[in-house]
Amino acid sequence: MANATWERLFAQTPVKSTTQPPEISDRAYKTYLIGIVIAICGNFLISISLNIQKYTHMRQAQSGSKPYYTSSLWWCGIALMGIGELGNFAAYGFAPASLIAPLGCVSVIASAVISVVFLKETLRASDILGGALAVTGTYLLVTFAPHTVQHITAHLIQMYAVSWQFLVYLGLEIVLFCVLLYLYKRRNIKHVVVLLLLVALLASQTVISVKAVSGMIAESVEGNMQLTFPIFYVMIVVMVASCGFQIKFLNQSMKLFNATEVVPINFVFFTASAILAGIVFYQEFYGLAMLNIFMFLFGCLLSFVGVFLIARNRPKIKTDRPFIDMGQVPGRRCTDKVQPESTNITYGSLTGDAIQLQAKGEQTESSV
Secondary structure, three states, X not given: XXXXXXXXXXXXXXXXXXXXXXXXXXXXXXXXXXXXXXXXXXXXXXHHHHHHHHHHHHHHHHHOOOOHHHOHHHHHHHHHHHHHHHHHHHHOOOOOHHHHOHHHHHHHHHHHHHHHHOOOOOOOHHHHHHHHHHHHHHHHHHHHOOOOOOXXXXXXXXXXXXXXXXXXXXXHHHHHHHHHHHHHHOOOOOOHHHHHHHHHHHHHHHHXXXXXXXXXXXXXXXXXXXXXXXXXXXXXXXXXXXXXXXXXXXXXXXXXXXXXXXXXXHHHHHHHHHHHHHHHOOOOXXXXXXXXXXXXXXXXXXXXXXXXXXXXXXXXXXXXXXXXXXXXXXXOOOXXXXXXXXXOOOOOOHHHHHHHHHHHHHHHHHHO
């Protein structure tokens, strides 16, 4: 009975062989290309969304009229981001996770180009060099990534979830996560690497669950119903929980550190964790030639360097108002005090003098 069960499970595993019939290879290749195109389009929409939101903040800062969340243009950017993220979610069901995650550099490249063309930001030599390296790295990723397409079924996910290599990997992740959380919460070590490592460890489980959910939905659409298996809903819970905590730690890092530090480091950590998840859980590098593995990793390295060059020391947006409260949320009161930075040219000048005059006036009135 046990042997029959394992034979049925292994029958669900895709055969990674070079002797496939031509019609199967052509279909797998088309599916692979669909995943790449969806991921590129999704990341491009995300870059457009980010620049639309940036433009809305700039316009609101200059006019000083209504909050940014009352603008229809800002909500249009939010909608585009939702569509882009939905495209990335769908792409995991067509192509390997170790390829979809590094394609996130497309968003960084497109965002830099759009901000230069439409937002009139300065084009630097590092932007050109970084863009060239990122495009070259993306080409190598697409060319040398594993081209096998797995049919993600509930039986396959269950088999992968109890494999010894994933259990060891998950145990190491839990131990490392607990250590980092102890350093961050108890030892009060507020370092960008600590926070983004926490994000990366959660992102690894996010990638595994997203690919599982997306793949099982794709199989169900094709007629092989997978939505009745409990593992499908377990993966949904893991996906939602890991995404929520991932966003929480990422927002904390954005509050404590500059975006020019957070963006490239987070891209590197997220991509590395996604590739490891694809290798360990989905065994995407199984049977891949050493040359392909080397060129794939080299493409990742070029993409990492390109993103660092593009995001390094980006010029800040110039606005007419010196201080802007960007933490306004509908239905909530903002209780944080906005103070000028000591390095700002307006620190201690007009704003400080106005506060001092107001304080002196209140003292005079009280004495009278």
